[in-house]
Amino acid sequence: MPKRASGYIMYLTIYGADAQRIFMAKDSNDKQFVKDIADMTVDFPQWYTDVVLKTQLVDYGPVKGTMVIRPYGYEIWERIQAELDARFKATGHKNAYFPMLIPYSFLTKEAEHVEGFAPEVALVTHVGKNELEEPLVVRPTSETIICSMYAKWVQSYRDLPVLINQWANVVRWEKTTRPFLRTSEFLWQEGHTLHATEEEAREETLRMLEIYRSFMQDVLAIDVLTGVKTEKEKFAGAVETYSMEAMMLDGKSLQAGTSHYLGNNFASAFEIKYLDKDGQLKNPYQTSWGVSTRLIGALIMAHGDQRGLKLPPRVAPIQVVIVPVAVHKEGVLEKANEIFSSLKAEGVRVELDDRDQSPGWKYNEWEMKGVPVRIEIGPRDIENGAAMVVRRDTHEKKLVPLGELTSAIPTLLDEIHDNMFRQSHDFLHSHIAVCHDMDEMAKALDERNFVKAMWCGCRECEDKIKEQLAATSRVLPFDQTPVGDKCVCCGKPASKVLYFAKSY
């Protein structure tokens, strides 16, 4: 993205009405932020980098492409983990842990799989000074090693279904990396299940996609498009890959999670067989599904603004910060502590900032760090029996009687969540352009939209769109109501509805 002059008029020129939405926080106060954080309308990637580094979510590791997840970022991941883990367990899944080092030969057993992953796998060849007989792959994903164990464990139809999830680190050597979005090593969960029938496995694939989708809505406050990937874009070794695609504030798509129906591709390659009720030996049907630390990148780019992070309340490490004003005045710190204790007792993640800094400095700091609610409390507030409550999402300020704070805050956090989701939903749905030819598509992409179009089904058109417009196919949505009858690319008869977008 080229550097451009900044200024509010320019934003309107460049982005039209969007600027209103993206930069609703833009007021005279914002100048001081702009000098610390790159202007998001001018250089969105730099804005992202500035925000993740300055808020201490993450840092670069010493090896190229690696990241250090700092405490403020890791706490978000811990909440993502806890929320997802509870949902996995509620649907009958259990966690396990499989070795990270995989014999190279395993990778080669499934033909598409090795083709997809071999170029980017890290190989352990030596221990100390001794060369290993066979190089070991640092897992880029665990289908192969898990299948090798399932082949031992599964003998009879009574052993099915197998519903196992793993929380782990994986390594994929990427050429271009960015913190959270694409790193050589990242943290994720990978579910790997086996089922007696294709129907059950397909149900599981969709069940997990729906768990991901509702998690995005209910926890990260992000609306997503769901559907199935094209052959070109599916997981290496899958029969079908379902995906959820989230729209970032720059109009690009981020693949936020995938759920794969694997058929018995891996089960037959790894000779997983069970004796069915009818006395026949059969391969079970398999699924795998995963989300990663990439989700942290998603929530930054779906919700942030020029001041920095805007964290969804349900994963925010700090939900409420209390900033005492005129802290040296009698009674202020006591009252602030009282509010702190009562909110903490209510289960709110609250912090009292009694550092030796000006209130204004603190306001900026906590806004940058994306804390959903700020409570300001000073001598006059105490006199009036009320505290100033400030929302990070809308910047609204409201005096709340002290006696009502404890009950008002949890409700307000839910309101903020709902508002953030609504904004995400509106932003996504107001940025989907139906296109009928390549010119329309080029324009819509330039204006930072997802494109909904008809597609003939051939790989050549996908390749051509990627080459000419730098956009890729995202998903074939479940609702296939046609929006035309000709392929957006070749103009031939087309019956498939497909989303395209520029993407991360």
Next chain:
Amino acid sequence: MPKRASGYIMYLTIYGADAQRIFMAKDSNDKQFVKDIADMTVDFPQWYTDVVLKTQLVDYGPVKGTMVIRPYGYEIWERIQAELDARFKATGHKNAYFPMLIPYSFLTKEAEHVEGFAPEVALVTHVGKNELEEPLVVRPTSETIICSMYAKWVQSYRDLPVLINQWANVVRWEKTTRPFLRTSEFLWQEGHTLHATEEEAREETLRMLEIYRSFMQDVLAIDVLTGVKTEKEKFAGAVETYSMEAMMLDGKSLQAGTSHYLGNNFASAFEIKYLDKDGQLKNPYQTSWGVSTRLIGALIMAHGDQRGLKLPPRVAPIQVVIVPVAVHKEGVLEKANEIFSSLKAEGVRVELDDRDQSPGWKYNEWEMKGVPVRIEIGPRDIENGAAMVVRRDTHEKKLVPLGELTSAIPTLLDEIHDNMFRQSHDFLHSHIAVCHDMDEMAKALDERNFVKAMWCGCRECEDKIKEQLAATSRVLPFDQTPVGDKCVCCGKPASKVLYFAKSY
């Protein structure tokens, strides 16, 4: 350990009064277990292997020395994690995540550290077909990479203390491996803290040791000896290593956790410097501390018996199993379900086993799996308004009125915990032999004791004891009240009290 004939008389001959303690479960019913699980008095290592495999805690991975932690084992780890994590956070620590791949050059910066770890590190040399410029070490521990980041983050005394913990996998290539106890890859937590003064860092080192010790007591029901390691046995790069040592049922010691005072060895090697209040640039003082999946091995070998596992209630994945008797009889399953629901509502981890198997088969299965409490409920019990409650630890059976079950069970789980800890405590303290010369020591070790003895302080004596008696020094206890005045090995004047033991 040589194979020996079994039989209760033999146990008494071999182990004396211990057999009573270890095999208190031994009764006529035990024959059926002995055929599945090796006799623990005859071949303790094989007993261990049989138990961990048959209870599906763990399996061997495809690469030599690796393990797969199966769901039943992983659930124990999840509870260990949750309990420890809460204790770390309550003492001000936060979690973070550092990259697993470390430039080889980092390892060499601290001289003792590289000497200790270089021979057993796994090296990534290639990505796909391309050789890397510098080989990368798969972390065997993270002091080096974490210090490289701390050097960036810490500038001023205001940045101290740094209190960070990491949950991660590590790889150390071991020649002899056993599931949980010593595996090429294992899961652990590693705390890494920086402090302005030596005093604060030393306090932290001991604080974390005490957190580990009390966790062992309050959660795993295992008593331990604590103290400081000798120079020979300390962590590669530490000034001092504190350790807790747990006694396994075969009289061997298992190092269950360590807390290191690192001085500024790493801080100066990695040039971590902060500007102190006095305007001077200084190296901070450092600690690191860790426990691992080895703890699962510890609880198996500290509590198990001939029937299998005996899980401490606070980490047992299933605390109570309900086995309906005469399940087809009217009302039995309903009543069992009712008990199940009321216990579940009480927060008890309960399972109802309504599989199509005989009650006796189920009793054996759940005893092998170490479930602390079994509830048997049949038509006659329902008539009498009571259920049979059976303890795994003592095999006591007791009729409990149905109306009292919900309140009785949580209390009983605490009683079981307390009893298991008391047994561990008594076993440990009745197996410490004070020795004054090598002959006494040889005999005491043969009789499966820890040895408490005076030591002159020289490395040669430690080496000689290892060579001649296959025992190593474990810890110098905090209570250094002398038990003599001559070294147990060389007979020269000695003022240090030191524990020795055979060990895992």
